[in-house]
Amino acid sequence: MTHPQDQSSVVVPEPVVDAARGASRIVVLTGAGMSAESGIATFRDARTGLWKDFDPKDLASPEGWQADSDLVWGWYRWRAELVRRSEPNAGHIALARWQERAHVDIATQNVDDLHERAGATVLSHVHGSLFEPYCSDCGVRAQLDDAAMSEAEADQRVPPPECPVCGGLIRPGAVWFGESLPEDAWAAAEDAVRAADLVLVVGTSGVVYPFAGLPAIARSAGATVVEINPVETEVSDMADYRWRATAAVGLPALVAQL
Numbered sequence: 001m002t003h004p005q006d007q008s009s010v011v012v013p014e015p016v017v018d019a020a021r022g023a024s025r026i027v028v029l030t031g032a033g034m035s036a037e038s039g040i041a042t043f044r045d046a047r048t049g050l051w052k053d054f055d056p057k058d059l060a061s062p063e064g065w066q067a068d069s070d071l072v073w074g075w076y077r078w079r080a081e082l083v084r085r086s087e088p089n090a091g092h093i094a095l096a097r098w099q100e101r102a103h104v105d106i107a108t109q110n111v112d113d114l115h116e117r118a119g120a121t122v123l124s125h126v127h128g129s130l131f132e133p134y135c136s137d138c139g140v141r142a143q144l145d146d147a148a149m150s151e152a153e154a155d156q157r158v159p160p161p162e163c164p165v166c167g168g169l170i171r172p173g174a175v176w177f178g179e180s181l182p183e184d185a186w187a188a189a190e191d192a193v194r195a196a197d198l199v200l201v202v203g204t205s206g207v208v209y210p211f212a213g214l215p216a217i218a219r220s221a222g223a224t225v226v227e228i229n230p231v232e233t234e235v236s237d238m239a240d241y242r243w244r245a246t247a248a249v250g251l252p253a254l255v256a257q258l
């Protein structure tokens with residue numbers, strides 16, 4: 001059990017504090033580990049009941065959608081419901097506070113809305129958002145209320161809503177396996193790391209490309225790269241400094257020292 005409120009006992013490595021104090025443009029790249037201490041289910045954990053026998057690729061791919069859109073829509077509604085029942089953690093809140101005092105851009109792989117609910121502005125949801133569904137035919141953004149988007153019972157197939165413009169099916173707003181990233185979201189993230197002098201990489205295993213290439217882009221553009229993760233990852237080699245801490249413990253301790 002960690003006590004994120006008690007920052008006095010957390011030692012922030014000096015090079016990390018120095019880098020953060022000296023930076024004028026900061027980018028924070030976040031992955032699933034950012035939301036782990038909020039209890040957000042991973043792909044694997046969110047496959048219970050009806051969905052337990054399916055591979056993530058059956059639930060999060062264009063082929064899965066073609067095969068059974070009710071199954072996929074039901075699963076995404078359930079995942080959105082799990083997120084709604086969760087709260088931002090002390091790490092999300094610390095980033096929101098930091099944004100009030102410095103130029104801090106957040107680019108996330110997470111499809112949850114916990115950065116926003118902590119009061120932060122997200123520059124880029126590189127892998128889309130659970131809360132931004134759109135038409136699978138004409139692409140128009142769907143305006144769905146909470147009930148339509150997330151209040152599914154567990155274990156339920158749900159037919160997707162129809163597009164008010166063209167009658168096509170409304171699909172989840174997350175990027176699926178095999179799909180390319182939304183161009184604007186990728187360009188915003190890439191431009192931000194190129195302009196940054198400090199890039200923090202928080203809670204990502206660094207295996208999903210092209211997001212996992214951002215630390216290397218940052219580094220070759222001259223930024224200092226700091227990793228915050230309890231374990232070694234595929235992008236650890238890219239970091240100037242590796243801080244073995246969790247998001248909800250490390251980030252509040254760091255921001256408290258600035």
Ligand SMILES: NC(=O)c1ccc[n+]([C@@H]2O[C@H](COP(=O)([O-])OP(=O)(O)OC[C@H]3O[C@@H](n4cnc5c(N)ncnc54)[C@H](O)[C@@H]3O)[C@@H](O)[C@H]2O)c1
Pocket residue numbers: 030031032033034035036037040041042043109110111112127202203204205206207208228229230231233245246247248
């Ligand atoms: N919350 C979400 O929106 C969510 C959740 C699961 C998966 N996804 C998707 O799945 C893919 C997975 O890639 P990924 O790299 O984001 O996740 P990942 O699951 O591959 O890696 C998570 C990383 O977080 C680290 N970690 C675990 N607990 C941590 C903590 N408390 N603090 C800091 N780090 C911690 C782990 O060591 C690991 O390196 C992405 O494409 C993402 O869009 C999103």
Ligand SMILES: [Zn+2]
Pocket residue numbers: 135136137138139140163164165166167168
């Ligand atoms: Zn449409």
